[in-house]
Amino acid sequence: MMYGYGGGGIWGWIVMGIVMLLFWGGVVALVVVLVRGVRGRSGGYGAPWPGNDDPEHILAQRFARGEIDETEFNARRDALRRRQ
Known part of the structure; x- marks a missing residue:
């Protein structure tokens, strides 16, 4: 069994x-x-x-990665600063 x-x-x-x-x-x-x-x-x-969603910080990261050139970076940064 x-x-x-x-x-x-x-x-x-x-x-x-x-x-x-x-x-x-x-x-x-x-x-x-x-x-x-x-x-x-x-x-x-x-x-x-970092959790940083600041638009200028994101723009600086895109510039650092080479996604945008200096002219576009400066134009967009100026536009962001005028808006604030």
Whole structure:
């Protein structure tokens, strides 16, 4: 007598395999969510996200990345300062 080990045959192994895949998939998903949550708040692997939404700061970043040239940077900065 096997004392409650019913010997579910092939179906027992299939169910056990599915449950194991679901368990480890859940563990991996939890780790991914936690890592993305930490990275999302800090802005990546570097320094904490500055959270600066100042229009002049954004404009300066675009100029530094080379998205706009100096003439456009100065014109837009002047327009922002006139508006304020």
